[in-house]
Amino acid sequence: MSASTLSEVNERVKEASSWVPLLRAEIAKVIVGQQYLVDRLIVGILANGHVLLEGVPGLAKTLSVRTLASAVQAQFSRIQFTPDLLPADIVGTLIYNPQKAEFFTKKGPIFANIVLADEINRAPAKVQSALLEAMQERQVTLGDETHLLPAPFLVLATENPIDQEGTYPLPEAQVDRFMLKLKIGYPTREEERRILDNMASTAPKFSVEPVINPTDILAARAVVDQIYIDDKVKDYVVDLVFATRRPSDFGLNIDNFVQFGASPRATIALTLAAKAWAFLQGRGYVTPQDIKTIGVDVLRHRVIPSYEAEAEDFTSEQLVAKIFDTVPVP
Template sequence: MNKLQELKNEISKKVIGQEDMVNKILIGIFTGNHILLEGLPGLAKSLTVNTLAETLGLKFSRIQFTPDLLPSDIIGTEIYNEKTGEFRTKKGPIFGNIILADEINRAPAKVQSALLEAMQEKQVTIGNETFKLDKPFVVLATQNPIEQDGTYALPEAQQDRFLMKVKIEYPTRDEERKILNLITEGYDFDAIKINTILSEEELERIKNDIKSIYIDEKLKNYILDIVFKSREKSNYIACGASPRATISLVISAKGHAYLNGREAVMPEDIKAVVYDVLRHRIILTYEAEAEEKTIEDVINEILNSVTLP
């Protein structure tokens, strides 16, 4: 059994189903990129992230975003010691390897900005000191799509820093029955031991292996065609995808190819990640909303209008 399958088997001890979410999070972790998870409560987002951190032996931090959260609650602060008359630095939960930013849209803009700056710069400043963040450093942020009261929507420019925006679906009937049996039939869920499968060195090797995966020039042009099509004047698109979308499509397609045991990117790898890469990077017009066009509908129309090599 290869390490990747062993890793997935270990995760499945606690996480039933949600294979697509697990794969997309693995792509983010393996490539060192951040992922935005959107789904209703109770769909195992937090459980999946925590379990993944355990299988990789990485330091996990969970930050529950609330309207009264302050930037110092995330990055840390200086505390005055009355006995010595000096300040000491208390680091915040951002100093970890895998950071779960739970319900990121519940915190005000200044807190979101503090987190997103750390994501971009991989460092934070507390007082007069600048601290490098731990490596690897990946933020997995969650948000509830239907909760509106007391929320602060992430600006498009900040969403662009996430490699993918993954929509979490309900489990199938069979999967939900397994969950029901696991939780309600006297099984001690908290006692399930999760083993560490990959070392830090193996994780770094995987990252380098993904970088070396081959992508043909025709497929690069196909990706460019998709992104540039999103920027054409349209009744449904107010703003097309940024150059980050082009880069993210290549990175994500390589990651998907790796998870499927391929040494080169295939068209199906691009199709498997294109919705997740583009759904938070294309802004729809009011006309699209009036006609009840979803972002998935618009991306589908773009794909249908671009010739596959």
């Protein structure tokens, strides 16, 4: 790419990202700290990727998603996942009308721009499978009819750690459909003090104004697609994903610790997420550091540790960190 073309892309990025600080400021009215979480939720919106948030109860996961949805002038729905939830409760169903002697479609809450799947791992696998088509194809099949979901369509899901009471592990096929998996930690002492000031009321007031609409998001995505990524950086992405499958090819002696590596979907997700991250920084090109910054969130749920790794207390995050430390940076 020539220098003049790159400067044009840079200008387009600066213009198209003018709403980002406004959105951050609007979310900050309600959410104290959690910059890591907020930035990656915006990456999900920009890169057209679903986001999974994991953390113990009470860390404002649900509140963050609700606040984001309020700041985006879009259709929002919330699904509370429970052990007795049915697939029809999510995607909808066909209902028979005896007067007309025909079936009509009753659409479920999945038909929205932003869908909050709250405590997603508290429902069994048959319910999770109802989400697969919606998340990957952006459509739902009811009976013999296929219904397209509105654009943009984003699933933002929260889950409790798997060792919490009443949780089910999510199927690998579904987890792979999340572009990012975020691990949410406790706030700092200063942040918790500010949370106390803001929230310690019997009726805390949240006034969030919409600052963008679906048209702005789709326009920003068109600019994200134009962001330049050099061939060397593309090769770096492919090397990272290949290193999750065959670490020994890159000099890592951890093959027996990896049960499954990342799929080609991870290669696409890492590239798109890095472009969205560059957009957030106001840049028209991707650097290797962008890949490193967002890479752990893209790969942590796609690298499945073996039983041997679990016996040695090796987590998927530690495996991914080793890969990032070893694969040569261009």
